[in-house]
Amino acid sequence: MTFCRTLANLLLSGTVALASAAQAAGITVHDARNRDVTVADAARTVSIGGAITEILYALGLERRLVGVDTTSLYPAAALHDKPNVGYMRQISAEGVLGLNPTLILAIQGAGPRETMDILETAKVPLVLVPETFSEQGLIEKIKLVGHAMGVDGRAECLATAVDADLAQLRALRAKVTKPVRVMFVMSLLNGRAMVAGHKTAADEIIQLAGAINAVDDYDGYKNIGDEAIVAARPDVVLSIERGKDSLQADAVYTHPGFALTPVAASKSFIAMDGLYLLGFGPRTAAAARDLSVKLYPALAGQGGTFASSLSAANCRQ
Incomplete structure (x- = not known):
């Protein structure tokens, strides 16, 4: 019995150690630039894109947000409570980096290009979130944001709920007999x-x-x-x-x-x-x-x- 407990404790310790090592090594995210980005710390995140901000709030991660852009209109608390880094296509690099972020999540199409180039060369991980306008693209966007933040389980939960809503929508759409x-x-x-x-x-x-x-x-x-x-x-x-x-x-x-x-x-x-x-x-x-x-x-x-x-x-x- 004592041997079994000891073995169980060793296995548990090993699992915890592996998890800690993986966290220390960072999370790898494959983003819209077809690049792998390593995220070591998502405690201070800047969100550029209203959909990204909405996803982060839905995942209960608003406390990690240190800045949002002007398209982050939902929930209303986002723009009310968080520093504003400007419109997503007219972002200032100084405004973003001045918040001392540990991670920048930006929707594909954010800019201008000069700003994005500066952010890419900064020592802060920049994840460019793909903007694919489709049901599958929406599900993948949720999962990518959740993965970058280290909350894959929550992201799977949200993706499942959204997929269920899309299924309801498909059933309703099937009733349309004469599209306008x-x-x-x-x-x-x-x-x-x-x-x-x-x-x-x-x-x-x-x-x-x-x-x-x-x-x-x-x-x-x-x-x-x-x-x-x-x-x-x-x-x-x-x-x-x-x-x-x-x-x-x-x-x-x-x-x-x-x-x-x-x-x-x-x-x-x-x-x-x-x-x-x-x-x-x-x-x-x-x-x-x-x-x-x-x-x-x-x-x-x-x-x-x-x-x-x-x-x-x-x-x-």
Whole structure:
């Protein structure tokens, strides 16, 4: 019996020692630059990207955050409680490094390039989180952030909850019998509409909601003229809420191009919170569900209540 206890204690000690050695050696993360980054300490993390910040809070890691960017609008406590390092595409290297971070998590596309180059050469691990607008891309984003922070178990919990929400969304989407054509308009400037094509968050959220992107001949965002708008035949215009800079429905309905489309005839205009709609964070399935019900009001009765698994899951510990 004594021998068994001794053997058990030795095995336990060995396991603890191995775990401690692994932690001391650091965690390896393969990021969007196709590089392996070693993270030895995530106690002082700067988050650049609203979805990353949202994931960190969902994982119960807000105490490790020492700075966030201006797109970190959810939860509201993030920008209220944490130092602000600026807009994700106009980051100052001095502002980030001045917080003495031990880890920088930045969404792919953060910049400017000069700042990212400086951060890459600093002695602080920089993990560039891939931004892939898809269901699988969202799940992988959660797992990568959790791995970088050393909380794989919590990340698996959150990924499972999000996957369950996406499954609910797929069931609701299957009820759509006649998909509508949606055009996402970022802005109307000097009469020209900046519109989302393929390989954008807007394009994917439209598809997740069971609709069709009315623009199918280019990738990214592009300014288009009246003829292209008429040719696209959108049934609905989708945009984001940006305070006083928000696109207004009347501006769409009276626009020479949109006036000749079903959008003006049916007065179909939808605006939603930008991070919620396009952030591709843990709430994306709920956002797509809300958009789907706005596009297809009859689904509200058919699909029942969307019971998000996020509220039931405890992935913070």
